[in-house]
Amino acid sequence: MDAAELLNWVRGPGLQIAIAVFLLGTIWRLIEIYSLGRKPDLAERRHVPGASGWHTLVRRSIPIPGMFQRSTITYVAGYAFHLGLAVVVLLFAPHIKLIQDLIGLTWPALPSQFVDLMAVVTLVAMLVVLIDRIRQPVKRFLSTFEDWLTWAVTFLPVLTGYMAARHLLLPYTLMLSLHILSVELLLVLLPFTKLFHVFTVWPSRWFNGDIQGKKGVAV
Amino acid sequence: MPINNDADFKAALAELDIHQQRRAAAAFVESVLHLCQDMRVSSAIAMVKHPGVGESELASAYQAVNSVRVERFTQCGKEADWRSQAGHFVAKAALSCVRPADESPGNIAWEAAMSARMARTCESVAEGTGTDNHEAETQYRILYDLLNS
Amino acid sequence: MSASLSRAVDILKEVIDAPIASYFNSCVHCGLCAEACLFYTESGDPKYTPIHKVEPLRRVYEQEYTLLGRIGKWLGLSKPISDEELGNWRELVYDSCTMCGRCTIVCPVGNDIVYMVRKLREGMAIAGHAPDGVVGATKRTVEIGSPMGVKLPAVKAQIGHIEAETGLTVPLDQEGAEYMVLLSSMEIINFPEYLSAIAKIMKQAGKTWTLCSTAFEATNSGIQIGVSDLAKVIVSRIVEGAERLKVKTVISPECGHAFTAIRWEGPNLIGRPFGFKVKHILEVLDEFRAAGLLKTEGFEEERLTFHDPCQIARRGGVIEPQRNLMRMVSKNFVEMSDPGKYNWCCGGGGGVSANDDAEEIRLIAFKRKKAQLDEVKPDKLVTACANCRIVLEEGLEHYQMDLPVVGLTEMIAEHLVEK
Numbered sequence: 037m038d039a040a041e042l043l044n045w046v047r048g049p050g051l052q053i054a055i056a057v058f059l060l061g062t063i064w065r066l067i068e069i070y071s072l073g074r075k076p077d078l079a080e081r082r083h084v085p086g087a088s089g090w091h092t093l094v095r096r097s098i099p100i101p102g103m104f105q106r107s108t109i110t111y112v113a114g115y116a117f118h119l120g121l122a123v124v125v126l127l128f129a130p131h132i133k134l135i136q137d138l139i140g141l142t143w144p145a146l147p148s149q150f151v152d153l154m155a156v157v158t159l160v161a162m163l164v165v166l167i168d169r170i171r172q173p174v175k176r177f178l179s180t181f182e183d184w185l186t187w188a189v190t191f192l193p194v195l196t197g198y199m200a201a202r203h204l205l206l207p208y209t210l211m212l213s214l215h216i217l218s219v220e221l222l223l224v225l226l227p228f229t230k231l232f233h234v235f236t237v238w239p240s241r242w243f244n245g246d247i248q249g250k251k252g253v254a255v
Numbered sequence: 256m257p258i259n260n261d262a263d264f265k266a267a268l269a270e271l272d273i274h275q276q277r278r279a280a281a282a283f284v285e286s287v288l289h290l291c292q293d294m295r296v297s298s299a300i301a302m303v304k305h306p307g308v309g310e311s312e313l314a315s316a317y318q319a320v321n322s323v324r325v326e327r328f329t330q331c332g333k334e335a336d337w338r339s340q341a342g343h344f345v346a347k348a349a350l351s352c353v354r355p356a357d358e359s360p361g362n363i364a365w366e367a368a369m370s371a372r373m374a375r376t377c378e379s380v381a382e383g384t385g386t387d388n389h390e391a392e393t394q395y396r397i398l399y400d401l402l403n404s
Numbered sequence: 405m406s407a408s409l410s411r412a413v414d415i416l417k418e419v420i421d422a423p424i425a426s427y428f429n430s431c432v433h434c435g436l437c438a439e440a441c442l443f444y445t446e447s448g449d450p451k452y453t454p455i456h457k458v459e460p461l462r463r464v465y466e467q468e469y470t471l472l473g474r475i476g477k478w479l480g481l482s483k484p485i486s487d488e489e490l491g492n493w494r495e496l497v498y499d500s501c502t503m504c505g506r507c508t509i510v511c512p513v514g515n516d517i518v519y520m521v522r523k524l525r526e527g528m529a530i531a532g533h534a535p536d537g538v539v540g541a542t543k544r545t546v547e548i549g550s551p552m553g554v555k556l557p558a559v560k561a562q563i564g565h566i567e568a569e570t571g572l573t574v575p576l577d578q579e580g581a582e583y584m585v586l587l588s589s590m591e592i593i594n595f596p597e598y599l600s601a602i603a604k605i606m607k608q609a610g611k612t613w614t615l616c617s618t619a620f621e622a623t624n625s626g627i628q629i630g631v632s633d634l635a636k637v638i639v640s641r642i643v644e645g646a647e648r649l650k651v652k653t654v655i656s657p658e659c660g661h662a663f664t665a666i667r668w669e670g671p672n673l674i675g676r677p678f679g680f681k682v683k684h685i686l687e688v689l690d691e692f693r694a695a696g697l698l699k700t701e702g703f704e705e706e707r708l709t710f711h712d713p714c715q716i717a718r719r720g721g722v723i724e725p726q727r728n729l730m731r732m733v734s735k736n737f738v739e740m741s742d743p744g745k746y747n748w749c750c751g752g753g754g755g756v757s758a759n760d761d762a763e764e765i766r767l768i769a770f771k772r773k774k775a776q777l778d779e780v781k782p783d784k785l786v787t788a789c790a791n792c793r794i795v796l797e798e799g800l801e802h803y804q805m806d807l808p809v810v811g812l813t814e815m816i817a818e819h820l821v822e823k
Contacts, residue, residue, distance in 0.1 A: 068470060069429055072422040078671035080681075082721055096514055102742055103510055106439040114434065114512075174435035177450035183433050228472060233430045233513055240430040241514030243423040248509070251668065252721030253745050255509040261568060318806075325801045328794045329593050330758050333537060334544060335552040340593055369569055373596060376565050380558045391568060 039209040046216040054220035061227030066235065074243075082252030092245020092255055093238060109172075113164040120158030124151055124194060148201075155198045162191050186229050192218040258395045267398060268364040273356050275401075277303050280352040280367035282397045284345060286390070287374045290338070291327075291345035295319040303352050316353045320346055337381035344374035368394050409487045412531035416464045419523040425469060427520065428462050430513035431455055437517055440510035442748055442772040443500040443765060454507035457496040458520040460485055461527070487531065494533045497524055498629075499762035500769075503661075504714040504749035518719075525630025534629040535762075538755040541625040542634050549641070550621045552589035559587070559620050562596050572603045577649065578614035583688070584651040584680075585613055586622035586642065586666070588659035590790035598658060598790075601817030605689065608820050609697040613655075619645030622657050624665035628755035635665065636673040642666060646680050653681040655688055658811055660715030660753050660789040667720065684716060685813055686788055690725035693732060700819040704734045706783035710812075711740070711773075711796065712747040713789035726788060729812055733819045740776045748772045752795030770799035777807065788812045 037045070104111055125131060129145035136142040145151075166187055169175040196215035199205055206214070226232060248255045258264050271279060281303045288297060299316040302308055327343035329335050348370035351363040375390040438444040438453040450456075466473035467482055476482040507517040528534055541551035548555060563574045575581065583606070591598040606613045619641040626635030646654050656663040667682045683691075692698045710730055716722045723744045730737045742748060751769040756762045773796070777785070785807055787793055796809050 064471070065429075069425040070422045072420065072425050072469065074421050074423055075672070078675070078677050079668050080671075080677065084721070092514065096512060100440075100510055100746055102746070103436065103439060106445075107436055110434055110436060169433075172435065173448070174438040174444070174450045174453050175433065178433040178435060178453060178456065180433075230429075230432050233432055236426050236430040237513045240423070240426045243426060244508065244511075244514040244516045247423075247516060247519065251719065253718060253723070255745070261571070322801060325794075325797050328797070329552060329590075330537075330794065333552060333758050334540060335554055335558075335589070335593055337558070343594070369565075372565060372568075376561045380561055383557075 039207065039213065042213045043209050043216075046213050046220065050217065050220050054223040058223040058226060061224075062232075062235065065227045065232060069236065070239065077250060079250070081250040084249070084252040084254065087245075087249035087252055087254040089242035089244070089246035089249060091249070092241050095254070096241045096245070109164065109168050113161045113168065116161035117158050117165060120154045120161060121190075121194070123154040124158060124197070127151060152198070152201065155194060155201075158194050159191070159198065162187070162194070166191075182229055186225070186231050189218075189222050189225055189229075190231070193222055257399055261391065264368075264391075264395055264398065265362070265365050267402070268368070269362050271364065273363075274306075276362070276364040277352055279364040279398060279401055280348070282401060283364070283368045283371045283394055284348045284352060286393055286397065287341070287345050287348070287371045287378075290374050290378055291323070291342035291349075293323050293342065293346070295323050296346055296349045299349050299353050310355060313353045314355055317350065317355065320349045320353060324350055337377045341374045341377035341381065344370045344377060348374065406487060408531050409485070409490070412490065412527040413464060413485060415530050416461060416524070416527040417468050419526055420461070420465050420469060423516065424461070424520055424523065425465060427513075427515040427517075428465050431515055432513060434512065437507040437511055437515070440506040442504075442506075442751060442769045446769050446771045447765065451496065452500050454501070454517045454521075455515065457493070457501055458517065458524050460490060460493055461520055461524045464527075490528055490531050490533050493524075494528065494535065495761070497521060497528055498535050498538070498755060499759055500756075500765050502714065502749050502751060502753035502756050503628075503719075504753060505719050506714075506746075506749070509718065509745070522627075522630060525628075526632060527630075529629045529631045534631075535755065535759045537758040537760060538625055538629045541755075541758060542629055542631060545621065545623065545625060546634050546637050549618075550589045550592075551623050551625045552593060554589045554592050554621070556617055556620075559592055559615070559617075562592055562599060563615075565596060566600045566603060570600050570603050572600075572607055574599065574603055575612075575614040577617050578612070579649050580651075581612040581614040581649065582652050583611060583613040583655050584616055584619075584646050584649060584653070585655045586657055586662065587615070587620050588623045588657050588662055588790055589621060590623070590659060590794070591657055592620075594794065595790055595811060595814075597814045598811060601811075601814045602685075604817045604820055605692070605698070605813070608699060609692045611692075611697075614649060614651070616642075616645035616649060622659055622662035622666060624662060625755065625758075627661055627665040627669060632673060635669065639666060639670045639673050643670070643674060643678060646678075651680055653683055653688070654678075656682060656684050658685060658788045658790055658813055660713040660720075660791060663720050663722075664715045684720065684722045684725075686716070686722050686725040686729065689813065689816060690728050693728060698732070698816070699821040700732055700816065701821050702733070702819055703736075704784070704815070705736065707736045707738060707781070708734050708784050708786055709738050709740050709777075709780050709782040710743070711750065711785055711787040711792060712744055713787060713792045714747065714749050714753055716788060717747060718745040726812060729816055730786065733815060738780055738782065740780050742776065748776060750792045750795040751799065752791055753789075757791055757795050766795070767799065767802050770795075770802070773799060774803050774805065777805065782807065785809045786812050786815060 127146040128151045132145050196218050200211040200215045281300050284300050299320050324346035348367040351367040372390045437455050441454050444452040467477045503518050505518040544553050545551040624638045663684050671677050751766045793809050800807050
């Protein structure tokens with residue numbers, strides 16, 4: 037199979053398989069998790085403004101007093117690569133075009149030099165995150181094979197995408213194919229690894245805020 | 256005039272000066288001292304009865320007796336050993352005796368009396384002899400004897 | 405698999421719900437929970453990382469409730485929970501966790517780790533891995549009525565003492581009283597001043613109140629070790645007493661987890677809402693203050709700070725009342741860093757102080773509280789939980805810190821205007 041054939045495959049059948057696995061996997065996993073349900077709480081709840089699951093959805097992104105100083109790298113590098121990913125994935129013209137072709141929605145893109153810069157920020161932040169995971173005792177203690185795998189599977193699309201856009205290392209067609217293939221790998225693994233937190237973080241924060249909110253504590 | 260109720264008892268104690276209060280408090284503690292077998296408490300009480308005892312000696316006695324008090328707390332969830340708990344209150348009573356004067360001690364003799372009674376209550380719970388004890392009357396007699404000696 | 409282990413796994417399967425499944429699937433191993441936990445921050449040992457404390461629960465979840473996990477188990481690729489493992493986890497679940505809940509408010513993906521620890525304790529207890537001290541406490545509560553073996557005669561002895569000291573009556577089994585006051589064994593044994601404070605305050609506020617001879621005990625160590633059946637028995641006594649005496653409000657004492665047990669878990673344990681209100685004593689005092697019923701005089705001159713008990717503030721939602729009450733009797737009240745719902749645990753809640761094995765790690769963890777106090781340099785430390793008081797005193801004694809600790813209710817009572 038030559039480079040052009042590979043590109044056609046990853047853009048065609050490859051993409052279809054990956055999206056199908058991603059969508060079906062996500063739906064299956066959401067059902068698997070949330071069908072377990074929750075017993076109703078019979079204790080009389082307090083009604084304190086600002087204390088609810090909905091508030092926590094947003095507020096939990098802010099560290100509580102003292103935590104930022106204790107874990108600066110985690111917060112800074114963590115926010116950097118999440119924001120970087122969001123910018124690179126959603127505000128890059130070719131990506132927006134792809135999404136428009138798939139589901140018809142479109143929105144303005146950011147200038148490609150800016151996206152380029154964000155890609156570099158993302159790569160650097162992810163490397164910092166990796167090194168910290170190796171060096172920091174708690175992270176090292178908690179880490180399993182899945183943590184390294186999901187890191188690689190998230191890093192590769194950004195790296196290969198950046199290299200493709202800048203025409204680095206390999207011929208463009210091949211680099212682009214590798215980029216799309218790496219994204220397909222990410223999509224296929226997402227529902228079945230900790231990457232699924234993309235979806236579960238919202239209900240988790242909501243449950244957390246709801247339970248504390250019933251007691252009148254805004255967290 | 257003998258004292259036979261707590262209102263008079265408390266008022267009489269409040270009128271004593273700091274040295275007399277310490278002596279009264281020490282006497283109340285001595286009545287229940289056997290419920291706390293600890294050298295630190297008994298030597299603190301012995302020291303308080305000396306007329307020339309200095310502030311720094313009182314301070315170090317305070318530290319020692321406080322350790323006894325903290326050691327003898329019953330932990331939340333542990334089975335209550337009422338005999339040991341009596342020792343806690345004896346130490347607490349002794350603490351009132353040796354509290355440094357500069358900390359605006361207030362009616363230390365009254366506090367010591369209350370803690371001593373609590374110690375006696377713990378003893379009666381431990382022995383299963385019911386809720387009444389006559390430590391209050393014992394204390395009225397002790398104060399009466401002290402005032403008239 | 406032994407009978408008790410398989411019962412334990414069954415219990416764990418039963419307690420796993422959508423929130424727990426959501427939490428396990430959200431964890432990204434960031435380790436921030438460790439930085440919120442005083443057992444980790446003061447020891448530096450990663451094994452105390454909160455999410456790691458619930459690893460056995462996670463494995464049960466994975467192997468029983470996920471397709472891939474069940475396939476893995478079927479193929480023999482995953483390790484089932486073993487009795488030895490649960491035994492090894494005792495230290496993490498009972499010795500180095502007070503269920504203080506800081507991890508829960510810190511986790512960026514929203515994991516309620518203390519909720520998971522509480523559920524894991526249910527399985528641990530059935531498997532026979534709860535610490536002896538707390539198991540004994542729960543048994544005593546069910547059989548005798550109090551975890552510390554305090555029977556009615558001892559309560560009556562204390563009542564007698566209080567009545568003599570204050571000249572007031574302590575009502576017992578008074579039907580139709582507005583408030584039914586619960587006590588914790590700790591107060592009955594260690595801090596009888598609490599009951600005399602209540603008597604004086606109620607007298608001044610002009611409110612009717614009573615103790616209940618069949619339900620004077622608020623402490624619920626069933627909650628601590630995680631045996632809901634026993635916790636239910638304990639709560640039921642209180643409910644029966646309150647409904648029989650037709651009181652409007654049950655007052656939970658200055659005890660941390662007693663409030664959690666009766667206010668937040670109680671109705672769920674007995675399966676129906678209560679026919680009466682449940683309030684913490686601080687809430688009641690604050691209501692009296694706001695209604696002008698508490699007349700105090702004089703101010704404490706010393707520099708005071710307040711230690712917020714975890715189960716009352718962060719976990720109970722009682723955060724402002726104590727501040728209002730402190731300001732009533734003090735012009736020199738300073739907050740510690742991380743006050744209110746962010747407060748650091750005393751290190752002894754959740755059964756830890758009754759657990760001899762935990763003493764060493766508890767005293768190490770106390771360094772966090774010590775650091776807070778060294779920073780604010782108070783003359784006196786005020787709190788509102790009998791267990792916190794003792795744990796604080798022991799910690800202060802251990803680190804040779806000369807700092808008196810007092811209860812807030814007693815402090816208020818001392819400032820009441822005498823008629």
